[in-house]
Amino acid sequence: MTEGAVEKALVVLAALAQHSRISELTRVTGFPKSTVHRLLRTLVDTGFAVATADGDYRIGPKVLVLAGNVLQPVDSVERARPVLERLQASTGCAVHFAMLLGDELVYVDKVEGGKPYRMASRIGGRLLLHCTAIGKAVLSTRDMGGLELVARTPGTITDPQRLRAQLDRVRSCGFALDEQENEPGVRCVGAAVRNHNGTVVGGLSVSTLALEHTLPELIALGPRVVAAARDVSRALGYTH
Known part of the structure; x- marks a missing residue:
């Protein structure tokens, strides 16, 4: 311009x-x-x-992200950053932190995985709830309602019953999977983050290429992501 x-x-x-x-x-x-x-x-x-x-x-959400970073004295991104860096160091994968702005999830921080490639995600970018790991982790805590299940890839779950069944599993194990559902060749595992009053305000995820991690290997990272999300929640004041 x-x-x-x-x-x-x-x-x-x-x-x-x-x-x-x-x-x-x-x-x-x-x-x-x-x-x-x-x-x-x-x-x-x-x-x-x-x-x-x-x-x-x-x-749009990018304005809200910029405003939030300016207006919050000790903002969520700063509090979460050390946890993201530790998770990246322990997994070798890219780590994302996204927060809800209204009904939309927006990437607010990202730590690259130290690989020769970079994930296509960008800070300020929006996430769909039904086909991303963070999105499904957040969605598991709320009513799915009339959410439009748009197919992003051949692997995107577009059947409401299948998605509800998967969200039940997320509630049980604490983490959600994105099995090449948002971007071909990319796998993610994510968990929800809560604020001081227990409200789910976003989530974090680990992302990797499908060529580098099998699905069982990704699932094995799930508890680590849940623990990191718990640490971020505590950093935001959650005490339960």
Whole structure:
């Protein structure tokens, strides 16, 4: 984006804090409707805005992540970071920390696995609840409701009964698996994280290539991930 385009995008983003309809954004910013459309697409693509089902727009998760990092004096990311680093050192795998922002899970921290490759995930990126390890760990603590089970890969569970059965197992063992359900060739194991009052606020996971770890090997890492999630929960004030 050019400097002028960046300035216009920031103007639209600021207006989005109080207005959701394109007609309102066009009126408030004074930009042509086509320009507002184009800038909104860019903001959506980068996570700074979200398009709603009825055609409106709202502030996206990346803005909330940035705001949270600024506003929290000792934020969750800082408290969790030592635990993530220890988990990465003990497993050799990439470790992710994601938090709920409204009804969305967003990556807020990541420790690479020290491999010659890097995972495609990025801080600020959103996670689907039904096909990621962290997502399923979180989903196991809440009502599945009418969650749309979109197929991300051939391995994604799209049958509600199968997913409910898997969530029952998550409740039993404490960790969830992503068996190449979100990204082909990538396996993950994740567990939920709670805050000081016991509310599930996110989760952490270990991610690896399917070529490097078999499913049984990944399952064997489950208790370690659960222990790390418990440590993060304690760092956030959870005492039970």
